[in-house]
Amino acid sequence: MAERLYYVNQYQREAAATVLSCVPSEKGWRVTLDRTIFYPTGGGQPCDLGTISDVAVTDVSEADDEVVHLCAAPLPVGAEVALKIDWQRRFTLMQQHSGEHIVSGIVHARFGYDNVGFHMGSDVVTIDFSGELTAEQLAQTELAANEAIWRDLPFRVFYPDAQALAALPYRSKKELSGRVRLVEIEGIDLCACCGTHVSRTGEIGLIKLLSNVRFHGGSRIELLCGGRALQWLNTVSAQNHAVSAALSAKPAETAAAVRRMLDELAALKYRLTGLENDLLTAKAAAVPVTDRLLLIDEALPPELLRRYAELLSKKCGGAIFAGNGESYRYVLFGTAGDLRETAKRLNFSLNGRGGGKPDFVQGSVCASREAIEAFFSKENR
Secondary structure, three states, X not given: OOEEHHHHOOOOOEEEEEEEEXXXXXXXXXXXXXXXXXXXXXXXXXXXXEEEOOEEXXXXXXXXXXXXXEEOOOOOOOOEXXXXXXXXXHXXXXXXXXXXXXXXXXXXXXXXXXXXXXXXXXXXXXXXEOOOOOHHHHHHHHHHHHHHHHOOOEEEEEOOOHHHHHHOOOEOOOXXXXXXXXXXXXXXXXXXXXXXXXXXXXXXXXXXXXXXXXXXXXXXXXXXEHHHHHHHHHHHHHHHHHHHHHHOOOHHHHHHHHHHHHHHHHHHHHHHHHHHHHXXXXXHHOOOOOOOEEEEOOOOOHHHHHHHHHHHOOOOOEEEEEEOOOOEEEEEEOOOOOHHHHHHHHHHHOOEEEEEEOOEEEEEEOOOHHHHHHHHHHHOO
């Protein structure tokens, strides 16, 4: 079993080790070492990445109590090798995992909800709680979590004996036995955990809770910590400043400015709809009464086609098309038989599709104006 140096010093970035085995697999070479600084995927935390003697380590997992390093090339058994982890990735994951402990501990202590699911993704951290959190409780949790950071509290990692373990009120998703690793932030959280964490809460820097949705009878929250949280806030701030400049509003007043603009837009849309209805009514009044109407109106916006057809259907029957010379949307309307049969022939002849009721069918065709006119000339014989 390899010596796990990440439990001795989670800040160690480089180390020397000896290759114990190297076995080819579908995705690379599975390498075991006598000692390692590479944390394997587990406890909700993704694995470390890096290099072993300049060979890329693409995955790290645990199998039969061994840490297995998936490498991009083989390494000679017995060789002394140099290990180097991607420190930026490790520290970011330490910040996320440590922040999760703070948030989970606060929610458990204040509201009695258990952490029943935890995932550190490449973009956000998600935590599933056994009960539903309100918006006010979420705000309280975020403030308390950042207050814990400002206090710069120490993380304590220890392995109590069975008797001491039985007396401790620690969080865990399952019953544990044997040598149990506990991580404590005094007054905030005590949890069984196998991951890597910062030494003091101040190293997390910032915790930002992003969302809260109902999930399986409880709450699923998304959060970011440390550098990821700062990057997210910078992105949101840049977007808000862009909106602020576009609307000539102060950055703290963009929401009100957007609401005003939406109200103005709604009023303009209402006025436009009225003008469109007036125009369509006038156009419909000028159309002669007939049961074999064929209108191909390339100036008519396709979104007005149905409204125009409904107005025309009050006085006549036929077909109306709106398009650009190569493809058209259409409406067949009237009471001269089941128009769905006409639509089938139309779609077959002019590479179209559509459907509807016996007296009102909508669809589209890929055909020229001449082809449409030729089809109805034949239909109306």
